[in-house]
Amino acid sequence: MSGLIDTLRSRLKHLPRQEAAVARAVLSDPNATLHVAIARLARQASVSQPTVLRFCRSFGYSGFPEFKVALAQSLVSGVAYVSAHVEAGDDAAAYAPKVLDAAAAALRTARNRIDTDSVAAAAKLFAGARQVMVCGFGGSAATAIDAVHKLSRFPIPCRQLSDPLLALMAVESAEPQDVLFAISNTGRTRAIIDIVAAARARGIDVVALSAPGSPVAERATVAVLAEPAEDAEIFTPMASRIVQLALIDVLVTGLAIGLGSQVHERLGRIKRTLAGTRTGRDDGA
Numbered sequence: 001m002s003g004l005i006d007t008l009r010s011r012l013k014h015l016p017r018q019e020a021a022v023a024r025a026v027l028s029d030p031n032a033t034l035h036v037a038i039a040r041l042a043r044q045a046s047v048s049q050p051t052v053l054r055f056c057r058s059f060g061y062s063g064f065p066e067f068k069v070a071l072a073q074s075l076v077s078g079v080a081y082v083s084a085h086v087e088a089g090d091d092a093a094a095y096a097p098k099v100l101d102a103a104a105a106a107l108r109t110a111r112n113r114i115d116t117d118s119v120a121a122a123a124k125l126f127a128g129a130r131q132v133m134v135c136g137f138g139g140s141a142a143t144a145i146d147a148v149h150k151l152s153r154f155p156i157p158c159r160q161l162s163d164p165l166l167a168l169m170a171v172e173s174a175e176p177q178d179v180l181f182a183i184s185n186t187g188r189t190r191a192i193i194d195i196v197a198a199a200r201a202r203g204i205d206v207v208a209l210s211a212p213g214s215p216v217a218e219r220a221t222v223a224v225l226a227e228p229a230e231d232a233e234i235f236t237p238m239a240s241r242i243v244q245l246a247l248i249d250v251l252v253t254g255l256a257i258g259l260g261s262q263v264h265e266r267l268g269r270i271k272r273t274l275a276g277t278r279t280g281r282d283d284g285a
Contacts, residue, residue: 004059004067004070004071004073004074005027005030005071005074005075006074007059008023008026008027008059009027011023011059012024012027015055015058018045018047018051018055019051019054019055019058021045021046021047022041022042022045022047022051022052022055023055024045025041025044025045026041026071030071030074030075031075033068033071034068034071034072034075035211035227035228036213037187037188037213037214037215038052038053038064039215040213041064052064099238102238102239103238103239103242105239106239106240106242106243107239107242107243107246109227109243110226110227110243110246110247113225113227114224114247114250115224115225118222118223118224118225119224119250119251119254120254121222122207122222122224122251122254123251123254123255123257123258124258125179125205125207125221125222126151126156126179126181126207126251126255127156127255127258127259128177129156129177129178129179129205130157130175130177130178131156131157131158131159131174131178131179132151132156132157132158132159132178132179132180132181133158133159133161133167133170133171133174133178133179133180133181134147134148134151134158134159134160134161134181134183135160135161135162135167135180135181135182135183135192135195136160136162136182136183136184136192137162137164137184137189137191137192138189139185139241140183140184140185140189140192140244141162142241143183143209143241143244143245143248144160144161144162144181144183145160146245146248147160147181147183147248148160150248150249150252151181151252151255153266153267153270154255154256154259154263154266155259155262155263155266161195164191164192164194164195167191167195168194168195168198171195171198171199171202171204172198172202174199174202174204175204176202176203176204178204179204179205179206179207180195180196180199180204180205180206180207181206181207181209182195182196182206182207182208182209182210182216182220183208183209183210183244184208184209184210184211184214184216185210185211185226185228185240185241185244186210186211186214186228187208187210187211187213187214187215187216187217188211188214188215188216189216192216193215193216193219196208196215196216196219196220197219200219200220200221205221205222206219206220206221206222207220207221207222207223207224207251208220208222208223208224209223209224209226209244209247209248209251210223210225210226211225211226211227211228212225212227224247224250224251226240226243226244226247228240
């Protein structure tokens with residue numbers, strides 16, 4: 001470890017008391033710090049959020065996100081904006097298994113940490129919904145498309161909200177029986193935080209697929225938590241997206257079981273219809 005980590009250690013005894021508390025919180029688990037919001041770090045250090053911001057600026061950073069970028073660079077040697085596991089000199093024989101191994105490891109972690117009570121509660125909300133509004137922006141928009149694709153097989157109206165302003169409009173015109181499915185890898189995107197808050201203010205239940213301790217997760221009715229496998233400030237959330245897609249499959253499975261026989265014929269009919277859109281194996285296509 002070098003860079004910011006060494007700087008924190010060398011300056012620790014010279015920092016003001018409250019800023020020293022922040023430094024100790026960071027040094028106690030630097031990797032965990034990469035995945036927490038500023039509010040969580042402030043609570044861990046028993047200081048205010050402005051104190052954390054002041055601490056970051058005392059080291060020359062504009063704010064907590066920029067501080068975390070430097071911290072990540074002190075901890076990893078991966079290719080920035082790609083993967084923490086891939087080195088700049090890797091060839092395909094090296095980086096291909098690394099990327100796949102990272103996805104497999106992230107899935108194992110999710111499997112060991114999944115809160116099945118939250119999964120059951122989320123599936124129950126979906127089953128009782130008048131409609132499900134699926135909301136995800138940026139990288140999470142692709143995950144939201146998959147969620148809509150899977151949920152559309154059920155007898156529950158479902159639509160994707162991919163534009164922040166249209167999403168706010170949809171929430172404001174929604175009914176209390178509707179459910180908002182908010183998907184956010186970091187849970188810190190301002191637009192989706194605002195939409196979740198607006199939904200809750202109107203009495204609309206929110207199922208969140210997001211990071212533990214994030215503003216989105218904390219505001220949701222039910223949160224299905226997925227610890228980000230990468231620092232989104234540095235690396236592309238490759239493995240994290242695989243985990244999110246798998247958790248959507250988990251939720252959809254719970255929904256199918258909860259609705260029971262009333263949807264089995266529907267799912268079978270859709271499957272048979274889709275099978276008819278494919279070419280045969282021996283038709284030369």
